[in-house]
Amino acid sequence: MASINMDPLSVDEPTGGEEEEEEEEEERGAEWSRDTQVPVKQLAAHREAVNAARLCFNDSFLLTCSSDATAVLWDVESCLLRRLFSGVHGKPVTELAVIPNSNSASADGRLLVCAADPQNSVNVSDAASGRTLHHVSDHHCSTITRCRFDPQSQRVATVSADRRIRLWDLLALKTTVSINSNHGNVISHCCFTNNGRFLCSASWDKTLKLWDVQTGGFRSHGGAALQGGHEGSVSTCCFSADANLLVSGSYDRTVALWDMSTLCQTLILKGHSDWVTDVSISADRTLVSSASKDGTVRLWNIKNMEEIPEVLEKRRTEGAGTDILQCEECGKAFPVSSLQTSELLTRCVFCRLRSPSRYRPQPPPVI
Numbered sequence: 001m002a003s004i005n006m007d008p009l010s011v012d013e014p015t016g017g018e019e020e021e022e023e024e025e026e027e028r029g030a031e032w033s034r035d036t037q038v039p040v041k042q043l044a045a046h047r048e049a050v051n052a053a054r055l056c057f058n059d060s061f062l063l064t065c066s067s068d069a070t071a072v073l074w075d076v077e078s079c080l081l082r083r084l085f086s087g088v089h090g091k092p093v094t095e096l097a098v099i100p101n102s103n104s105a106s107a108d109g110r111l112l113v114c115a116a117d118p119q120n121s122v123n124v125s126d127a128a129s130g131r132t133l134h135h136v137s138d139h140h141c142s143t144i145t146r147c148r149f150d151p152q153s154q155r156v157a158t159v160s161a162d163r164r165i166r167l168w169d170l171l172a173l174k175t176t177v178s179i180n181s182n183h184g185n186v187i188s189h190c191c192f193t194n195n196g197r198f199l200c201s202a203s204w205d206k207t208l209k210l211w212d213v214q215t216g217g218f219r220s221h222g223g224a225a226l227q228g229g230h231e232g233s234v235s236t237c238c239f240s241a242d243a244n245l246l247v248s249g250s251y252d253r254t255v256a257l258w259d260m261s262t263l264c265q266t267l268i269l270k271g272h273s274d275w276v277t278d279v280s281i282s283a284d285r286t287l288v289s290s291a292s293k294d295g296t297v298r299l300w301n302i303k304n305m306e307e308i309p310e311v312l313e314k315r316r317t318e319g320a321g322t323d324i325l326q327c328e329e330c331g332k333a334f335p336v337s338s339l340q341t342s343e344l345l346t347r348c349v350f351c352r353l354r355s356p357s358r359y360r361p362q363p364p365p366v367i
Helices: 016-028 309-318 349-354
Strands: 040-043 050-056 061-066 071-075 081-085 111-116 121-126 132-136 144-149 155-160 164-169 174-180 187-192 198-203 208-212 234-239 245-250 254-259 264-270 276-281 287-292 297-301 322-326 333-337
Touching: 061 297, 111 144, 121 144, 121 155, 155 187, 164 187, 198 234, 234 276, 245 276, 245 287, 254 276, 254 287, 264 309
Parallel strands: 050 276, 144 187, 187 234
Antiparallel strands: 040 297, 050 061, 050 287, 061 071, 071 081, 111 121, 121 132, 144 155, 155 164, 164 174, 187 198, 198 208, 234 245, 245 254, 254 264, 276 287, 287 297, 322 333
């Protein structure tokens, strides 16, 4: 792929006569706008809709892709464009992944999963060779909108326009869970908590639902609906590392933050001029990224979110379902959502962050 350094606030490629001006712009990067309750930076290098935006490489970089057939690697701290990947794709780039730290790849980076139309099938492939290892045909009755590994890489979750959620087991080589979601429209997206116990489904019916897929609690009482939803179809969702916060994006052009202890919406982030296509959140819960059909990416600094009067009021009126656990590593007590409480969670978020997985992909060199 060709790679070009360019001004992140411009859609025009630099020309020879403007080198000094471009260098000055690059040194500045994007500035935090404080016109809203939550400081935000706007990044603009794509010429068409931005379809995905993922924080990566220990949240120091942001990778985006677009319908303009390009991908861009941004430096999060400076918000400068570090690499422009172009010249390979001739059509829109709709998805991206940093392997193995991606839901479309297994935890060890050896397997990839994808869906195919019109067969409504799922393929699990070897990442190194590209060889298909498992092909599951007619897995759904309609288009599969999202497929992803669970955090333990034991099952593949799929959601579909048929409004069903399915879990395909890689050991049993069969579907072990099939859920009729009772969503009123297409399920557009899904995401797991880090311990794999809960799955959240997002739908065009403007709602999100939470499913306990580890204990099977959904069989007796269905999914838990998140309260105070979007005004438009929900297009994407993402859990924080500690599962206490859920971020969602919608066709109503907003990003919503959800408190998972109460299953209620905490804050709405507004600014995009077209629908939000993707969201991600940093491991320390200080940054949220959002991609939009308006051609921009926004970085929201939510570090001081709890000081916003609107959030404080909701905390006061809604209460909290929070448990206190003791970290087995540092011995300190730490709060956690009741939803996240399990025998799998034994360390506080700070100790978990200090013990990263063995494999950490390095960002590509700046050219």
